[in-house]
Every structure is written in C-alpha cells, then in structure tokens.
Amino acid sequence: MSLWYDETFRDNTRLGLRVTRTLYSGKSDYQKVEIFETEAFGRVLAIDGVFMTSERDEFLYHEMLVHPAMTTAKQAKRVLVIGGGDGGTVREVLRHKSADSVLMIEIDQQVVEACKEHLPTIGSAWTDPRLEVRFADGIDYVKTSNDPPFDVILIDGTDPIGPGEVLFDIDFYRGCKRMLAPHGVLALQSETPLLFEEAFFETQRKLKTLFEHVHPYFGPVPIYASGYWSWTWASDAANPIDADASRVEQISAGTRYYNSDIHRSAFALPNYVREKL
Amino acid sequence: MSLWYDETFRDNTRLGLRVTRTLYSGKSDYQKVEIFETEAFGRVLAIDGVFMTSERDEFLYHEMLVHPAMTTAKQAKRVLVIGGGDGGTVREVLRHKSADSVLMIEIDQQVVEACKEHLPTIGSAWTDPRLEVRFADGIDYVKTSNDPPFDVILIDGTDPIGPGEVLFDIDFYRGCKRMLAPHGVLALQSETPLLFEEAFFETQRKLKTLFEHVHPYFGPVPIYASGYWSWTWASDAANPIDADASRVEQISAGTRYYNSDIHRSAFALPNYVREKL
Structure with a gap:
C-alpha cells in the first residue's frame, strides 16, 4: 500500500505525492532530511517537509x-x-x-x-x-x-x-x-x-x-x-x-x-x- | 474549522485547497458541479472533482x-x-x-x-x-x-x-x-x-x-x-x-x-x- 506525503504551503494549499518507499530519513544538525520514491515524480528529496527536488522535474x-x-x-x-x-x-x-x-x-x-x-x-x-x-x-x-x-x-x-x-x-x-x-x-x-x-x-x-x-x-x-x-x-x-x-x-x-x-x-x-x- | 478539498491526478499526485465554505453543490445532467470558498484561491469551481477555475488564478x-x-x-x-x-x-x-x-x-x-x-x-x-x-x-x-x-x-x-x-x-x-x-x-x-x-x-x-x-x-x-x-x-x-x-x-x-x-x-x-x- 502506498501513502501520501503532503507539503503544505502557508497552511492553505497542499501538494501531495503518493510514496511507494522511504529511502532515507534523518535529522541533521540543521534540518530534517527525507528521500523517498514516488509514483509520479520518481525519487524526491524533502527538507523540513518541503519538496526540494525530484528525479522527474x-x-x-x-x-x-x-x-x-x-x-x-x-x-x-x-x-x-x-x-x-x-x-x-x-x-x-x-x-x-x-x-x-x-x-x-x-x-x-x-x-x-x-x-x-x-x-x-x-x-x-x-x-x-x-x-x-x-x-x-x-x-x-x-x-x-x-x-x-x-x-x-x-x-x-x-x-x-x-x-x-x-x-x-x-x-x-x-x-x-x-x-x-x-x-x-x-x-x-x-x-x-x-x-x-x-x-x-x-x-x-x-x-x-x-x-x-x-x-x-x-x-x-x-x-x-x-x-x-x-x-x-x-x-x-x-x-x-x-x-x-x-x-x-x-x-x-x-x-x-x-x-x-x-x-x-x-x-x-x-x-x-x-x-x- | 476549514476542510481540505483535494483533486487527485492520475491517482498519484494531488492538489489540496483549504475550503472555508461551500457555496454550491449540485448534480447536473452531465456532471457534478461544486463552488466553494478557499483561503488561498478565493472562490473555486470544481467539476467532477477537478478544479476548473478560481478567482485568484x-x-x-x-x-x-x-x-x-x-x-x-x-x-x-x-x-x-x-x-x-x-x-x-x-x-x-x-x-x-x-x-x-x-x-x-x-x-x-x-x-x-x-x-x-x-x-x-x-x-x-x-x-x-x-x-x-x-x-x-x-x-x-x-x-x-x-x-x-x-x-x-x-x-x-x-x-x-x-x-x-x-x-x-x-x-x-x-x-x-x-x-x-x-x-x-x-x-x-x-x-x-x-x-x-x-x-x-x-x-x-x-x-x-x-x-x-x-x-x-x-x-x-x-x-x-x-x-x-x-x-x-x-x-x-x-x-x-x-x-x-x-x-x-x-x-x-x-x-x-x-x-x-x-x-x-x-x-x-x-x-x-x-x-x-
């Protein structure tokens, strides 16, 4: 089963990606770092819950x-x-x-x-x-x-x-x-x-x-x-x-x-x- | 309390808008028609669950x-x-x-x-x-x-x-x-x-x-x-x-x-x- 990962902007708009697998999740000295696999955008990097980059775009x-x-x-x-x-x-x-x-x-x-x-x-x-x-x-x-x-x-x-x-x-x-x-x-x-x-x-x-x-x-x-x-x-x-x-x-x-x-x-x-x- | 209205694309990506009020909801001979007020985009028209237009954009x-x-x-x-x-x-x-x-x-x-x-x-x-x-x-x-x-x-x-x-x-x-x-x-x-x-x-x-x-x-x-x-x-x-x-x-x-x-x-x-x- 795949889950949604949502990024919320200004508490009133959100973009969600269906995640098939979590590849990395860690807390650095500065921020939360996550990398996961999505159906639509390939692998995605999120920092502090914000999408930073994806293989697709x-x-x-x-x-x-x-x-x-x-x-x-x-x-x-x-x-x-x-x-x-x-x-x-x-x-x-x-x-x-x-x-x-x-x-x-x-x-x-x-x-x-x-x-x-x-x-x-x-x-x-x-x-x-x-x-x-x-x-x-x-x-x-x-x-x-x-x-x-x-x-x-x-x-x-x-x-x-x-x-x-x-x-x-x-x-x-x-x-x-x-x-x-x-x-x-x-x-x-x-x-x-x-x-x-x-x-x-x-x-x-x-x-x-x-x-x-x-x-x-x-x-x-x-x-x-x-x-x-x-x-x-x-x-x-x-x-x-x-x-x-x-x-x-x-x-x-x-x-x-x-x-x-x-x-x-x-x-x-x-x-x-x-x-x- | 405001709710999220999400449009899902191809079952793998979704865009959500926080809705403050529903203004219209009806089923025509052709499709489901909804108009609601959102925090980010003003009033929005959705047809069959797909965002059609918003006051803001x-x-x-x-x-x-x-x-x-x-x-x-x-x-x-x-x-x-x-x-x-x-x-x-x-x-x-x-x-x-x-x-x-x-x-x-x-x-x-x-x-x-x-x-x-x-x-x-x-x-x-x-x-x-x-x-x-x-x-x-x-x-x-x-x-x-x-x-x-x-x-x-x-x-x-x-x-x-x-x-x-x-x-x-x-x-x-x-x-x-x-x-x-x-x-x-x-x-x-x-x-x-x-x-x-x-x-x-x-x-x-x-x-x-x-x-x-x-x-x-x-x-x-x-x-x-x-x-x-x-x-x-x-x-x-x-x-x-x-x-x-x-x-x-x-x-x-x-x-x-x-x-x-x-x-x-x-x-x-x-x-x-x-x-x-």
Missing part, C-alpha cells in the same frame, strides 16, 4: 538556475555555488566547457551524503576534478573569504523560512557581490510571485539596492508551490538576454528544457509583475 | 486561451466559444473592440447558472449585447450548423476524461475547422506536457492532420495539474507570433498576465517538447 529547476547566468557572464570560468546539496546545480555548471573551477559551499554534509547515495542521477558530477565541495556556512564564506572573485555565483537555497532564511538576507547578497567579479553574474531562486508574492518582490527590492541590473525570470517546476517558479539574475555589467551564442549552443545540445528561445522567453514579465517592480 | 488561463488567437486572426469579429461555462473566456473575448458577435455554446446550463450566482467576478460580461449563449451540444453544433464561419474559435472544455473527452476528438476538431473562416484561428486548452504528456502530444498530432500551422504555447495555472498548462493555436493562414499590434496594445492595457512579450514568449518550445513534435 529537477531538470527544469537546475537548468534554469544555472544556464541563464553561465551563458551571459562575460566569462564563466570560476563559479561559486551556495547550497545545492543534491548536486544538480553543480552538475549543470560542470556541463559548461568554460567552467574550470567550481566551488560548492554547502552547510549540511548529511544532505550531500544522503543524495549521493539515493539520488545518483541528480548528483552525477561529484567526481569531476574541477569541483571542490566545502561543508561550511555560505554566509560566513562570502563575508570573510579572501579567495579571488567569481565570474558566476549561484544561490541554490531552501525557502526563506527556517535555516534557509539567511539566504534571502541583504547582508548575504552584499557578501555575494563582494565575491563577484565586476563583470560577474549572480543568479538565485526567488520563490513564486503567484503564491509567495512578498518573498518574490522583497528579493527584487533588496537586489536592486546592490546591482545595476536585476531581472526576474520564470519557468515551471511542478513540485514547487504553484508549479511556477522564479529565479533572479543580477549583475552590474551584462544584459540577461544577450547570451553567448556558442555557450548556449554547446549547453542546449544536452538540456531538456533550456535553449535560446526559452532563455529569452523566461525574462518576459507578466503585467502583474511589471506593475510592481 | 483565472486571469492566467482565460487571458492565455483568448488573446493569442484574438490578436493573430486576420480579423476577429465573429467568435465562437465552445464550453467556458464560468464566463471568463467570453469576458476576455468581449474586451476586444474587434469582437462584434460572440456565440457561446455550453452544454450544461446548470454550470452557467451556478457561476452567474457565485462567481460574478469571473463571468462579468453575461449581459453584453454582442454575446449569445446557447445551451447545446458543441459537437453537434460544429458538425451540423449552417451559421456563417467564425474568425476565431475557442475550445474551453474540461479534461479528456468524462464528458469533456469528446472535445479532444478529431471529429470535433474537423467540425471546428468546418466552422472556421479560411483565415481563422482555433485555440484550445491542451493539458500539461509535464504530467499529461500523452494528452498533450496526441492533441498536437490530431490538429496537425487538419491545420497547416499548429503551435502549442505555455503558461502558469496554479490550480491545474503541475501548475504549468498548455494551449494550442491552430490555423491554415496566420502566424502565431505575428500579432496585430493595435489589438495587443488595446487588450494589454487591461490584462494582468498577457502582453506582447508574454505572447511571443509563450510559444517558446522547451527541448523536451520540441524533440517530440
């Missing part, structure tokens, strides 16, 4: 977090990923030939260990020699590190509730800017403007105090609240639409969602968003 | 079904709507100054009566003198009518399960083509390629046997399965991107989602769709 989220930034930064050699414990983000980064050094800072080693064991198709690039994984606090890192700046910084955190909240803090964004090369691009997940309107618009406002160009973009992610997600592209130098054609072509040969049309289209602003920006 | 669905067709048909004076009992589709059609005669064929009068009473903000154009509502079988109508052809035909039906199934039948599409002017445009909701892949691709294949140009397009609808929906634009004559600028401008002044950027962007094809078309 993870390509949407990871491709859209990574490729718009990686194809528009003036160069995309040195890349920093904050969070992203399932490994999907670094996998997509490492598909870029331009990436020659990728540093991932993840606070929770237990998430990475569990995902390595149970979500091997998502984190399929852990052994890439260009990747360094450090288990550390990303906020401390961007505020204090003396490492050279990065061309691209990607924030792949949880929601602004619980331990992920600090990843939506302006001080953290300021730290990211400190670690970003002058021509660099920052991209992050920025919630859904349809159900979590405040989180979305607040993120836009904070980033605008720090970056000259801040552009939200949109795409589907069925296991996230509303099914419609946003990411935000922020930079002082580049234009989010003006992607490097050869990088887009290289990467689009292997993507399932992203391509040059999707890249441009994702930045189209619905009227209800445009009015409030 | 109906603008997304109705704007996207209507405006791409209405702005690209060579002219958009005579419009036929099949289904659409909540009145949101005809409301959007009637916002076009070009529309001077709109015929809506809805099989279930009880849906319209219930929506008129309980969803007045969605069906806010019932008294427009350009609108004629007939309670009849849309399939019979398109196969047998001697009315003059239409510039735009919009199919606003339920899912291809139960009484709505015939609205996904090739004979029905053939009837629509029969009633469409040579320069006309047909648009319809075509399910989600992310969860209902077969229904989506099957619809594309059927329409391609009848129309020279068939283009699916995409957008968010949080209360539908996966949150990411598709519509399909079909015509022998026009190009879906080449919209009439003055019509787009007129209509975009009052839309909450649709505008010229969204119109163009909605037609961008993800790689996983492009490969299978």
Whole structure:
C-alpha cells in the first residue's frame, strides 16, 4: 500500500505525492532530511517537509538556475555555488566547457551524503576534478573569504523560512557581490510571485539596492508551490538576454528544457509583475 | 474549522485547497458541479472533482486561451466559444473592440447558472449585447450548423476524461475547422506536457492532420495539474507570433498576465517538447 506525503504551503494549499518507499530519513544538525520514491515524480528529496527536488522535474529547476547566468557572464570560468546539496546545480555548471573551477559551499554534509547515495542521477558530477565541495556556512564564506572573485555565483537555497532564511538576507547578497567579479553574474531562486508574492518582490527590492541590473525570470517546476517558479539574475555589467551564442549552443545540445528561445522567453514579465517592480 | 478539498491526478499526485465554505453543490445532467470558498484561491469551481477555475488564478488561463488567437486572426469579429461555462473566456473575448458577435455554446446550463450566482467576478460580461449563449451540444453544433464561419474559435472544455473527452476528438476538431473562416484561428486548452504528456502530444498530432500551422504555447495555472498548462493555436493562414499590434496594445492595457512579450514568449518550445513534435 502506498501513502501520501503532503507539503503544505502557508497552511492553505497542499501538494501531495503518493510514496511507494522511504529511502532515507534523518535529522541533521540543521534540518530534517527525507528521500523517498514516488509514483509520479520518481525519487524526491524533502527538507523540513518541503519538496526540494525530484528525479522527474529537477531538470527544469537546475537548468534554469544555472544556464541563464553561465551563458551571459562575460566569462564563466570560476563559479561559486551556495547550497545545492543534491548536486544538480553543480552538475549543470560542470556541463559548461568554460567552467574550470567550481566551488560548492554547502552547510549540511548529511544532505550531500544522503543524495549521493539515493539520488545518483541528480548528483552525477561529484567526481569531476574541477569541483571542490566545502561543508561550511555560505554566509560566513562570502563575508570573510579572501579567495579571488567569481565570474558566476549561484544561490541554490531552501525557502526563506527556517535555516534557509539567511539566504534571502541583504547582508548575504552584499557578501555575494563582494565575491563577484565586476563583470560577474549572480543568479538565485526567488520563490513564486503567484503564491509567495512578498518573498518574490522583497528579493527584487533588496537586489536592486546592490546591482545595476536585476531581472526576474520564470519557468515551471511542478513540485514547487504553484508549479511556477522564479529565479533572479543580477549583475552590474551584462544584459540577461544577450547570451553567448556558442555557450548556449554547446549547453542546449544536452538540456531538456533550456535553449535560446526559452532563455529569452523566461525574462518576459507578466503585467502583474511589471506593475510592481 | 476549514476542510481540505483535494483533486487527485492520475491517482498519484494531488492538489489540496483549504475550503472555508461551500457555496454550491449540485448534480447536473452531465456532471457534478461544486463552488466553494478557499483561503488561498478565493472562490473555486470544481467539476467532477477537478478544479476548473478560481478567482485568484483565472486571469492566467482565460487571458492565455483568448488573446493569442484574438490578436493573430486576420480579423476577429465573429467568435465562437465552445464550453467556458464560468464566463471568463467570453469576458476576455468581449474586451476586444474587434469582437462584434460572440456565440457561446455550453452544454450544461446548470454550470452557467451556478457561476452567474457565485462567481460574478469571473463571468462579468453575461449581459453584453454582442454575446449569445446557447445551451447545446458543441459537437453537434460544429458538425451540423449552417451559421456563417467564425474568425476565431475557442475550445474551453474540461479534461479528456468524462464528458469533456469528446472535445479532444478529431471529429470535433474537423467540425471546428468546418466552422472556421479560411483565415481563422482555433485555440484550445491542451493539458500539461509535464504530467499529461500523452494528452498533450496526441492533441498536437490530431490538429496537425487538419491545420497547416499548429503551435502549442505555455503558461502558469496554479490550480491545474503541475501548475504549468498548455494551449494550442491552430490555423491554415496566420502566424502565431505575428500579432496585430493595435489589438495587443488595446487588450494589454487591461490584462494582468498577457502582453506582447508574454505572447511571443509563450510559444517558446522547451527541448523536451520540441524533440517530440
């Protein structure tokens, strides 16, 4: 017999997945970590009861977090990923030939260990020699590190509730800017403007105090609240639409969602968003 | 105390809304009709247990079904709507100054009566003198009518399960083509390629046997399965991107989602769709 696992949003909406098997359930120093098998979405990672990624729809989220930034930064050699414990983000980064050094800072080693064991198709690039994984606090890192700046910084955190909240803090964004090369691009997940309107618009406002160009973009992610997600592209130098054609072509040969049309289209602003920006 | 109302898709995924009050519950000759108040989405219409529309997100669905067709048909004076009992589709059609005669064929009068009473903000154009509502079988109508052809035909039906199934039948599409002017445009909701892949691709294949140009397009609808929906634009004559600028401008002044950027962007094809078309 299979059971339902429900994620409840704002106590008034819920998404349920039928679970056939629990693969992992543990409590780390930071959060509750669960991995289970579902009928509809394959294996799913949930953190503190919130669906983080699934085998079936993870390509949407990871491709859209990574490729718009990686194809528009003036160069995309040195890349920093904050969070992203399932490994999907670094996998997509490492598909870029331009990436020659990728540093991932993840606070929770237990998430990475569990995902390595149970979500091997998502984190399929852990052994890439260009990747360094450090288990550390990303906020401390961007505020204090003396490492050279990065061309691209990607924030792949949880929601602004619980331990992920600090990843939506302006001080953290300021730290990211400190670690970003002058021509660099920052991209992050920025919630859904349809159900979590405040989180979305607040993120836009904070980033605008720090970056000259801040552009939200949109795409589907069925296991996230509303099914419609946003990411935000922020930079002082580049234009989010003006992607490097050869990088887009290289990467689009292997993507399932992203391509040059999707890249441009994702930045189209619905009227209800445009009015409030 | 409020209760959850869950819609289950394919027996393996469910979306639940917290309901504060039931406004209407009845069994028509065709289907079970319910309207209730929810905390997250305002008032919601469900037919046979499937969420059809909500006050909060109906603008997304109705704007996207209507405006791409209405702005690209060579002219958009005579419009036929099949289904659409909540009145949101005809409301959007009637916002076009070009529309001077709109015929809506809805099989279930009880849906319209219930929506008129309980969803007045969605069906806010019932008294427009350009609108004629007939309670009849849309399939019979398109196969047998001697009315003059239409510039735009919009199919606003339920899912291809139960009484709505015939609205996904090739004979029905053939009837629509029969009633469409040579320069006309047909648009319809075509399910989600992310969860209902077969229904989506099957619809594309059927329409391609009848129309020279068939283009699916995409957008968010949080209360539908996966949150990411598709519509399909079909015509022998026009190009879906080449919209009439003055019509787009007129209509975009009052839309909450649709505008010229969204119109163009909605037609961008993800790689996983492009490969299978």
